[in-house]
Amino acid sequence: TLISWLKQVKGGRVTILPLNSVQGSSLSGQAKKYLSQPKVLGTALELLSFSKEYEPALASLLGRVIITEDLDTALKLKRQITGFSRIVTRDGSMVFPSGAITGGSLNTRTSGLLARKAEVGALQEDLATFKLQFKEISAKEQGIIDQTVSTERQLKELREEHVQTQLLIQRTNQEKKQAEQEMANLRNYRARFEEAIIKQKKLLENLDAEQELTANKVKELEGDEIRHREFIGKQEEELNNLVAEIDLASKEETKEQISLTELKGSIEKLQIRIDNLDQQKKAASMASQEAKQELDRLSEEVKEFEKVIAETAASNEIRKREQGKLQMTFEEKRQERQIVLKEISALEEELLKAQKEQLQKERALYKWEMEHEQLGNERANILESLAEKGLNLASILVRDVERNESALKKDIDGLRRKINALGLVNPAATQEYERVQQRCVFLRTQLADLDQARESLQDVITEMDKLCRTKLSDTFEKVRVEFQKLFNQLFSGGQADLIMTDPDSILTTGIEIMARPPGKKLRNLLLLSGGERALTAIALLFAIRKVKPTPFCVLDEIDAALDDSNLHRFAELMVEFSKETQFLVITHRPGTMEAAHTLYGVTMGEEAYSQIISVSLT
CATH class of the missing domain: 3.30.70.1620 (Alpha-Beta Plaits)
Incomplete structure (x- = not known):
C-alpha cells in the first residue's frame, strides 16, 4: 500500500x-x-x-x-x-x-490561498499605479526629448551663424591688413614726396626772377599737398577708428564663442541627464518620485537654455547689423581713399611736369650764366689788353678808325684763331662729363635690369600661386574622396566630409572635419567621443597616405582609444596599406600585435639594463 x-x-x-x-x-x-x-x-x-x-x-x-x-x-x-x-x-x-x-505578517511560503489572493489584488493595484506613473514619465520624457531636439536644431543654426561670422571677420581682417599695408605705402610715399618737395624748395630758392612764375606754381602745389596731407591725416584717423571698432567687434565675437561653448557644455550635461533618465525608467516602480523631481529640474534647465539661446540669437542679430554698418563705413572710406589716391596721382603728374619745366629753365639759366661768365672773362681780357697798350674803353668807343672794315675783320679772325689755339678754359670738363655720362648709363642699365627682374619675379610668383592653387585643389578633392571611403569602411557606415572655411582663398583657408557615425547626426569633430575622434583621425591619416604614399610610416599608440571591434578594423586597414608602406607601430594592444609581422619588446633583467627581444610572426 x-x-x-x-x-x-x-x-x-x-x-x-x-x-x-x-x-x-x-x-x-x-x-x-x-x-x-x-x-x-x-x-x-x-x-x-x-x-x-x-x-x-x-x-x-x-x-x-x-x-x-x-x-x-x-x-x-x-x-x-x-x-x-x-x-x-x-x-x-x-x-x-x-x-x-x-x-x-504573511510569509509567501506559509500563507494560505486567501491571503495570497489578497496579496495578488494589492500587487495588481500597485502595478496599475506604476503603469500610470510610467506613462506620465514617458510622456514627460518625450517632451524633454522634443525640447532637446529643438535645442540642438537651434544650436546647429547658431553654429552655422558662428561660422559665417568667423568668415566675415576673417575677410574683414584681411581687408584691414590690406588697408594698413596701403596706408604704410602711402606714408612711405608721402615721406619721399616731402623729401622731393624740400629738394625742390632748395632749388627754387636759387632761381632768378625769371623763375618766379614757376615758384608760385610750386607754392600752389605745396598748398594743395598740405591740404591733401591734412585730408589723408583725417582719413588715417577715421581708418584707425574703424580698426578699433573692428577690434571691438572681434572681442564681442570672442565673448559669443565663449557663450556658445558654455551652452554646448550645458547641452551635453542635459544629454547626460536624459541618458540617466533612460536608465531610471527600468526602476520606475522604486524611484518614481525622484524621476518627477529630476524631470522638473530638467524642464527648468531647458527653459533657461531657451532663454540663453534667445538672448544669444538677439545679440548675434545686433552684432550682424553692427558689422554691416562697419562694412558699409569701411567701403565708404575705401572709396574716399581711392579718390584721394587719384588726386595724389594727378598732383604727381603736375609736379613731374613742373619739374621738367624747372629743369629746362635751370639748363637755360646755366647756359646763360656760362655765356655771361665767358663774355665777362673776354671783356676783362680785352680791358686788360687795352690797359697794357695804354688805352681805355671810352677812348676806343669815341676814336676814329682809320682802317677799313675788311682789315678789321681780318684782325678779328686772326684774334679768334689765336683764342681757339689756346684751347678750353677748363681742360678737365670733358673728362668729367664723360665720367658722369658713363655713370648715368650704368645706373639706367641697372634700373632697367631691376625692372625686368621685378616683372619676371612677379610672373613667377603669379605662376607659382596658380600652380599651388591647382595642385592644392586637386589634392584636397582626392583626399576628401578617400577620407569618405575610409571613414565608411572603419565605421561600417556613416558619412564624413572635409569642408574649406574660405573656398575663395584656397591658399589661406582652414579645413573643418565633419563626421556622422552610424546612428548619429552630422557634427563637428570636436563634438565626437574620444574613440570616434581617434578613428576619424586614423581615416584622415590613411586617406592622405593613400593619395601620397610614403615608403615608411611611424605610428605612436594611435590605437589607444579604440575598442576591440574598431581595433580589428584598424588592424585590417593597416595590413591593407602595408603592401606599399612599411609601418613601425608602438602599441600595447594585443589586437594590433597580432596583425604585425615582427614584434620587438624591451625588457630589463636582473642586471638592471635593457634588452631588446624580437619575435617573427611570419
Whole structure:
C-alpha cells in the first residue's frame, strides 16, 4: 500500500481521504443562523466550487471552517457559536475553539490561498499605479526629448551663424591688413614726396626772377599737398577708428564663442541627464518620485537654455547689423581713399611736369650764366689788353678808325684763331662729363635690369600661386574622396566630409572635419567621443597616405582609444596599406600585435639594463 511504501522509502507522511468511506461534517442549524451576520462570508465549503463526488472529502476538511472579513468579526463569532473547527479571516489570521489565535505578517511560503489572493489584488493595484506613473514619465520624457531636439536644431543654426561670422571677420581682417599695408605705402610715399618737395624748395630758392612764375606754381602745389596731407591725416584717423571698432567687434565675437561653448557644455550635461533618465525608467516602480523631481529640474534647465539661446540669437542679430554698418563705413572710406589716391596721382603728374619745366629753365639759366661768365672773362681780357697798350674803353668807343672794315675783320679772325689755339678754359670738363655720362648709363642699365627682374619675379610668383592653387585643389578633392571611403569602411557606415572655411582663398583657408557615425547626426569633430575622434583621425591619416604614399610610416599608440571591434578594423586597414608602406607601430594592444609581422619588446633583467627581444610572426 501507499503508506507502507512511504515507510520503506522514508518519503514522509500523507493523509488519505477515501471517498467511499469518509464522512463529512458540517455546522449545526443553530450555528448556521449566525453566518448571515455582516462581515461573515460563510463556511469555506460553501465558498468553493467543486465536483459533487469530492464533497465528502472537502466537507471533512472545510465543513466546519468559517471565513470572515477581519479578526474582530472572528472573535465576536467565536463567542456566539460552537461546533466549528476554526475561523479564518481574509488576511490569514485564525481563531480556534480553544481560544488560540494565529496571525501576524504573511510569509509567501506559509500563507494560505486567501491571503495570497489578497496579496495578488494589492500587487495588481500597485502595478496599475506604476503603469500610470510610467506613462506620465514617458510622456514627460518625450517632451524633454522634443525640447532637446529643438535645442540642438537651434544650436546647429547658431553654429552655422558662428561660422559665417568667423568668415566675415576673417575677410574683414584681411581687408584691414590690406588697408594698413596701403596706408604704410602711402606714408612711405608721402615721406619721399616731402623729401622731393624740400629738394625742390632748395632749388627754387636759387632761381632768378625769371623763375618766379614757376615758384608760385610750386607754392600752389605745396598748398594743395598740405591740404591733401591734412585730408589723408583725417582719413588715417577715421581708418584707425574703424580698426578699433573692428577690434571691438572681434572681442564681442570672442565673448559669443565663449557663450556658445558654455551652452554646448550645458547641452551635453542635459544629454547626460536624459541618458540617466533612460536608465531610471527600468526602476520606475522604486524611484518614481525622484524621476518627477529630476524631470522638473530638467524642464527648468531647458527653459533657461531657451532663454540663453534667445538672448544669444538677439545679440548675434545686433552684432550682424553692427558689422554691416562697419562694412558699409569701411567701403565708404575705401572709396574716399581711392579718390584721394587719384588726386595724389594727378598732383604727381603736375609736379613731374613742373619739374621738367624747372629743369629746362635751370639748363637755360646755366647756359646763360656760362655765356655771361665767358663774355665777362673776354671783356676783362680785352680791358686788360687795352690797359697794357695804354688805352681805355671810352677812348676806343669815341676814336676814329682809320682802317677799313675788311682789315678789321681780318684782325678779328686772326684774334679768334689765336683764342681757339689756346684751347678750353677748363681742360678737365670733358673728362668729367664723360665720367658722369658713363655713370648715368650704368645706373639706367641697372634700373632697367631691376625692372625686368621685378616683372619676371612677379610672373613667377603669379605662376607659382596658380600652380599651388591647382595642385592644392586637386589634392584636397582626392583626399576628401578617400577620407569618405575610409571613414565608411572603419565605421561600417556613416558619412564624413572635409569642408574649406574660405573656398575663395584656397591658399589661406582652414579645413573643418565633419563626421556622422552610424546612428548619429552630422557634427563637428570636436563634438565626437574620444574613440570616434581617434578613428576619424586614423581615416584622415590613411586617406592622405593613400593619395601620397610614403615608403615608411611611424605610428605612436594611435590605437589607444579604440575598442576591440574598431581595433580589428584598424588592424585590417593597416595590413591593407602595408603592401606599399612599411609601418613601425608602438602599441600595447594585443589586437594590433597580432596583425604585425615582427614584434620587438624591451625588457630589463636582473642586471638592471635593457634588452631588446624580437619575435617573427611570419
